[in-house]
Amino acid sequence: MSTPFLKPPLKWAGGKRWLVSHLKSIWESNGTCRYVEPFCGGLSVVLALQPKHALLNDVNSHLINFYRQVQNGLRMRVQMRNDEALFYRHRQRFNRLIRKGKAHSEEGAQLFYYLNRTCFNGLCRFNKSGDFNVPFGTYSAINYAKDFSNYASLFRQWEFSSKDIETLELEDDDFVYADPPYDVEFTTYSAGGFSWDDQVRTAKRLAAHPGPVMISNQATERIIELYEDFGFELSYLDAPRRISCTGDRTAAREVLAIKN
Numbered sequence: 001m002s003t004p005f006l007k008p009p010l011k012w013a014g015g016k017r018w019l020v021s022h023l024k025s026i027w028e029s030n031g032t033c034r035y036v037e038p039f040c041g042g043l044s045v046v047l048a049l050q051p052k053h054a055l056l057n058d059v060n061s062h063l064i065n066f067y068r069q070v071q072n073g074l075r076m077r078v079q080m081r082n083d084e085a086l087f088y089r090h091r092q093r094f095n096r097l098i099r100k101g102k103a104h105s106e107e108g109a110q111l112f113y114y115l116n117r118t119c120f121n122g123l124c125r126f127n128k129s130g131d132f133n134v135p136f137g138t139y140s141a142i143n144y145a146k147d148f149s150n151y152a153s154l155f156r157q158w159e160f161s162s163k164d165i166e167t168l169e170l171e172d173d174d175f176v177y178a179d180p181p182y183d184v185e186f187t188t189y190s191a192g193g194f195s196w197d198d199q200v201r202t203a204k205r206l207a208a209h210p211g212p213v214m215i216s217n218q219a220t221e222r223i224i225e226l227y228e229d230f231g232f233e234l235s236y237l238d239a240p241r242r243i244s245c246t247g248d249r250t251a252a253r254e255v256l257a258i259k260n
């Protein structure tokens with residue numbers, strides 16, 4: 001039996017819940033496979049599909065630590081208020097834990113949750129020394145969760161890992177849905193440090209997987225060519241976001257690449 005509708009517990013850029021209606025029937029026709037997301041981010045897709053077995057991976061180790069702590073029954077004990085002074089105190093404590101190698105802990109997960117809800121736009125950025133450096137947010141009110149018991153039983157069925165896509169171990173019949181950071185054309189390094197080279201090695205790795213694969217990305221010319229070259233079947237969708245720089249409110253074009 002599936003758990004009733006659960007919203008992603010964190011704010012996370014690039015949520016793909018809007019894609020679920022397109023992915024659902026393809027997933028359901030493969031529904032006995034293990035479900036794998038190499039770039040799971042905020043979990044918006046897997047929380048809607050609720051597979052029985054899943055491997056959820058993201059290179060952001062603080063994000064994965066938070067999900068693992070939720071599996072273990074995370075309860076919030078740190079103070080939570082939408083207050084600038086408290087925010088900077090908690091940010092400093094979180095960075096101290098990072099420096100001491102102790103951020104992958106229950107306290108680290110509590111602080112990560114508080115910072116995620118309270119910081120500017122729910123961004124997750126670190127400076128060159130590895131410190132979380134997103135400033136205080138601009139929200140008028142924030143709803144903080146006290147515990148995550150409504151997620152725990154579902155999360156206990158799933159495995160979480162924090163690896164680069166290339167070292168993630170897949171089983172041959174895994175169903176893979178990959179949502180890498182968007183390709184931004186005309187740059188070698190896109191925001192979030194995911195380069196064109198990373199897009200190429202992701203496509204190559206997933207094209208070699210014998211089981212079913214779906215990839216979503218921004219439909220740039222070079223991404224279309226890349227996925228076609230690796231033998232994916234492509235379809236196009238209008239994303240709910242807009243291309244703001246053109247000022248004409250054109251819907252951004254998304255590509256869905258499918259194989260096997």
Ligand SMILES: C[S@@+](CC[C@H](N)C(=O)[O-])C[C@H]1O[C@@H](n2cnc3c(N)ncnc32)[C@H](O)[C@@H]1O
Nearest residue numbers: 014015016039041042043044059164165179181
């Ligand atoms: C577009 S977001 C995924 C959003 C997710 N589909 C959702 O609906 O919430 C892309 C994710 O890829 C992760 N990422 C970036 N580089 C990675 C890498 N080399 N290996 C694995 N994950 C990576 C980022 O941390 C980010 O969470």
